[in-house]
Amino acid sequence: MSFDVDLELTLGDQRIAIAFASDAKLAALVGPSGAGKTSVLNAISGLLKPSSGRVAVAGNMLFDSAAKLDVPPDQRRAGYVFQDARLFPHRRVSANLAYGEKLARPAEVWITRGEVCDLLEIGALLDRWPATLSGGETRRVAIARALLAAPKFLLLDEPLSSLDPARAERLAALIERIRDELAIPILLVSHSASEVERLADQVVTMPSPSERPIDS
Numbered sequence: 590m591s592f593d594v595d596l597e598l599t600l601g602d603q604r605i606a607i608a609f610a611s612d613a614k615l616a617a618l619v620g621p622s623g624a625g626k627t628s629v630l631n632a633i634s635g636l637l638k639p640s641s642g643r644v645a646v647a648g649n650m651l652f653d654s655a656a657k658l659d660v661p662p663d664q665r666r667a668g669y670v671f672q673d674a675r676l677f678p679h680r681r682v683s684a685n686l687a688y689g690e691k692l693a694r695p696a697e698v699w700i701t702r703g704e705v706c707d708l709l710e711i712g713a714l715l716d717r718w719p720a721t722l723s724g725g726e727t728r729r730v731a732i733a734r735a736l737l738a739a740p741k742f743l744l745l746d747e748p749l750s751s752l753d754p755a756r757a758e759r760l761a762a763l764i765e766r767i768r769d770e771l772a773i774p775i776l777l778v779s780h781s782a783s784e785v786e787r788l789a790d791q792v793v794t795m796p797s798p799s800e801r802p803i804d805s
């Protein structure tokens with residue numbers, strides 16, 4: 590199983606429940622704004638502690654409230670690409686990539702810098718500062734940095750949002766390559782039906798806050 594998730598999250602005064610199991614290479618989490626998609630990625634990565642439930646990814650149990658198991662974020666080996674990319678602004682692209690490489694355990698490295706640069710077409714950007722990159726280039730560097738950390742799974746939060754159609758098309762093609770060429774499960778959050786139809790083998794839909802069942 591790629592992702593096996595059954596969680597309850599408390600966000601302020603809201604409670605969100607989500608359960609899904611996926612064997613897809615790329616599963617998409619969809620739903621309206623405020624449904625809790627980013628919070629679910631945060632919970633899977635270990636940045637947000639669920640109030641109860643279980644998370645297993647690629648056969649590894651990462652969280653199980655009944656068994657009091659809560660694997661720390663850095664040991665979960667998630668390649669989490671945030672919606673706002675979060676490159677270090679004071680480091681050139683090559684130094685941002687070096688940060689990812691430093692996080693990788695040497696014995697677990699499965700992709701080299703050269704392979705990542707070819708895959709994501711960023712070889713010409715290595716000396717650039719993040720502030721000089723386009724939105725699409727920024728996302729590509731962020732995905733490259735995540736891959737260089739030798740993750741066991743990828744979490745992509747709205748990777749194509751606010752890109753112009755040509756850049757979105759180019760990045761979608763690169764995500765397809767990652768999906769098809771790398772043996773790593775991917776969970777992608779998206780608002781876009783066409784993006785999901787193109788990239789995902791399985792779709793998990795979260796209801797809008799007003800459609801959530803009322804607690805008894």
Ligand SMILES: Nc1ncnc2c1ncn2[C@@H]1O[C@H](COP(=O)(O)OP(=O)(O)OP(=O)(O)O)[C@@H](O)[C@H]1O
Pocket residue numbers: 600601602603620621622623624625626627628629
């Ligand atoms: N730490 C928090 N405390 C209180 N409320 C929170 C917290 N984190 C998230 N929320 C709320 O929980 C809801 C879900 O947020 P989340 O960002 O997960 O939704 P989303 O589906 O990713 O939305 P979007 O598509 O707009 O990014 C929102 O109403 C948000 O304001």
